[in-house]
Amino acid sequence: MKILKLLFVVSLLVSCNSNKKNEEVSQKVEDVNTTVSVSTDLEVYDFDGFEKYLTKNDGKTYVVNFWATWCAPCVKELPYFEKLNQEYKNKNVEVLLVSLDFPHLYDTKLKPFIAENKLQSKVVALNDVDMNTWIPKVNEDWSGSIPATVIYRNDESKFYEQSFTYESLENELKQFVK
Amino acid sequence: MKTIKILSLLALIIGMSAFTVAKIAVDDGYKVGDIADDFKLMNVDGKMVSLADYKNAKGYIVTFTCNTCPYAVGYEDRIIALDKKYASKGYPVIAIMPNNPDVQPGDSMEKMKERAQNKGFTFPYLMDTNQTVYPKYGATKTPHVFVLQKTSKGNVVKYIGAIDDNYQDASAVKTKYVENAVDALLKGSEVPEKETRAIGCTIKV
Numbered sequence: 001m002k003i004l005k006l007l008f009v010v011s012l013l014v015s016c017n018s019n020k021k022n023e024e025v026s027q028k029v030e031d032v033n034t035t036v037s038v039s040t041d042l043e044v045y046d047f048d049g050f051e052k053y054l055t056k057n058d059g060k061t062y063v064v065n066f067w068a069t070w071c072a073p074c075v076k077e078l079p080y081f082e083k084l085n086q087e088y089k090n091k092n093v094e095v096l097l098v099s100l101d102f103p104h105l106y107d108t109k110l111k112p113f114i115a116e117n118k119l120q121s122k123v124v125a126l127n128d129v130d131m132n133t134w135i136p137k138v139n140e141d142w143s144g145s146i147p148a149t150v151i152y153r154n155d156e157s158k159f160y161e162q163s164f165t166y167e168s169l170e171n172e173l174k175q176f177v178k
Numbered sequence: 179m180k181t182i183k184i185l186s187l188l189a190l191i192i193g194m195s196a197f198t199v200a201k202i203a204v205d206d207g208y209k210v211g212d213i214a215d216d217f218k219l220m221n222v223d224g225k226m227v228s229l230a231d232y233k234n235a236k237g238y239i240v241t242f243t244c245n246t247c248p249y250a251v252g253y254e255d256r257i258i259a260l261d262k263k264y265a266s267k268g269y270p271v272i273a274i275m276p277n278n279p280d281v282q283p284g285d286s287m288e289k290m291k292e293r294a295q296n297k298g299f300t301f302p303y304l305m306d307t308n309q310t311v312y313p314k315y316g317a318t319k320t321p322h323v324f325v326l327q328k329t330s331k332g333n334v335v336k337y338i339g340a341i342d343d344n345y346q347d348a349s350a351v352k353t354k355y356v357e358n359a360v361d362a363l364l365k366g367s368e369v370p371e372k373e374t375r376a377i378g379c380t381i382k383v
Contacts, residue, residue, distance in 0.1 A: 070248045072282075073380055100377055102248065102346065129344045132355075135375040144340075145319035145380040161318075163380075 042106055042114075044125040047134035053096055053124070054138065054150065061093045061153040061176045063169075066126075066138075066146050068100045069113045073163045074147040078117070080166040084173060085121040091177050095121040100146060103127050151176055207316010210372045213332035214240075214324065217311045219274065219304035222287070222294045227302045229272065229326075229333060236268030237327040237336070237363060239356060242317040244275045245293045246284040247379035250320040253341055254297055256348055257321070260341070260356060261301040269325070269360045271301040276312035276320065277382040279305075285382075312381055319378030325359045325369075336363060339374030 056062060065081050067074035078097070085095035097119065101110045106125060114123055128134055135144050139159035142148055149160045149169075153176045160172065208214055216229045229238055241257055243250040261271035279286040287305055294303045306312050315324055316338075325337035337359035342351040359369040 071379060072382075129346050129350070131345070131376045132340060132343060132374040135377070142375065143318040144375045144377045146377060147380070 042111060042123070042125055044103070044106070044127050047126065047128040047130075047137065050098070050124065050126050050128075051137070053098075054152070057154050059092065059154065061088075061091075061151065061173070063093065063095045063173065064098060064150040064152075065095065066098045066100060066148045068146060069105075069109050070101065071146050077147060077164050077169075078119070080164055080169050082119065082121055083166055084169055088173065088177065093173065093177060097121050097123045099123060099125045101125065206313065207318075208314075208324065208335045208338070209316075210335050210338060210369075212335045214326050214335050215314060216333070219311065220287070220307060221302045221304050222291045222299075223302075227272070227304055232270060234268065235270060235328060237325065237360070238333065239264060239269055239271045239360065240315070240324040240326060241271055241273045242276050242312055242315070242320050242322040242324075242381070243273050244277050244282070244285045244320045244379070245289050246277070246282050247320045249345055249376075249378050252345055253321050256341055258297065258300065261299075263357070264360050265300065267360075267364060269363070273299070273301055273303045274306050274311060275303065276306045276309065276317060278309060281382040309381075309383060317381065319380055321376075321378060323356055325356060325363070327363050336369050337372055340376035343374075345376065 053062070053064060063081065063084060065074075065078075067078065069075065081095050081097065084093070099110055103125075110125065131144060135142050138148075138150065141159060142161055145161060147163055149162075149164070151158050151160075151172055156176065158172065158175070164172075218226050218228045221227045229235075232238070239260055241260075243253070243257060245251070257271060257273065265271065275285055275290055277285040279289075283289075290303055290305060293299075317324070321341060323337070323339060323341055324335055326333040327336045337356065339355060341356050342348075342354045344351045353371070355371055355374050358371065362369045
């Protein structure tokens, strides 16, 4: 176990750039006693690559939340999405957390955040600077502020440019999960 | 108390089920072609500023921005550059900080003063103290730009959206939306792209 942990820290060290930041990252990881099950691999997509997550047609209900570590209201509501994922995963529901963090902060901000908060929902990063092209493809009504959330099942879909409480989020989900 | 809270939440959800929240927010603000109201807001130098103060302006680059949003910070130098390029041509930048500083202490008037001084802002940096201006305009995030043209009918909204198409790298920008809009207005032609979208930080209420 200890060896695995060491390997994990070493792999982190290798994957980062500046020395100072490396120390911070490994320190933080040590602090929360992270196990090796925390993946440091982050799936990063441009919009074309990401679009498959918005168009699944398999009868499952997907809750897709756009967030970033720098977005305070997003971070505040993350636990509700985590709870939803936990409570509804046996009811054919999956939460996907789509990070819009800056790519140069993936290693120093986003990955440590995922580890520290032990996020269980799947996290992917969307890195596509041409926002004016892809934002309307997610939803015509989205002005671009986050948090924003899409709930969909097959062809049925709803979009929310707002913050949620757990209750309001669950209420929306219940329209999809009967 | 809890029941009231739940009941009011339910009422809210029922009330909103006909529309999405986003739709309400967007529909409430200005659209391209609308006449934008003037305002009177406190600047970082302690003076009150209105659009009408700019007697010789042909229009304005009204920019909702703040100290704390990484996107807004990423665009700071480009906002300064816009003012340097267009103030003398009659389109000054008017920056408005829409956040509630009680929620976002980094956006207090004190911090705004510091930032304006450190960055050498050449334009007013106003606080939307009562948070009444940004909803009227329909700004939902920072940064969010409204290009206005002064006409005999009033200040007409000519462009709403992002500054350009690359928030990460100013040198990799392909389309400068705001510059294109102001250039078109200066030439007396149609704004090529009147509305664009970008990710930004939600305005803190």
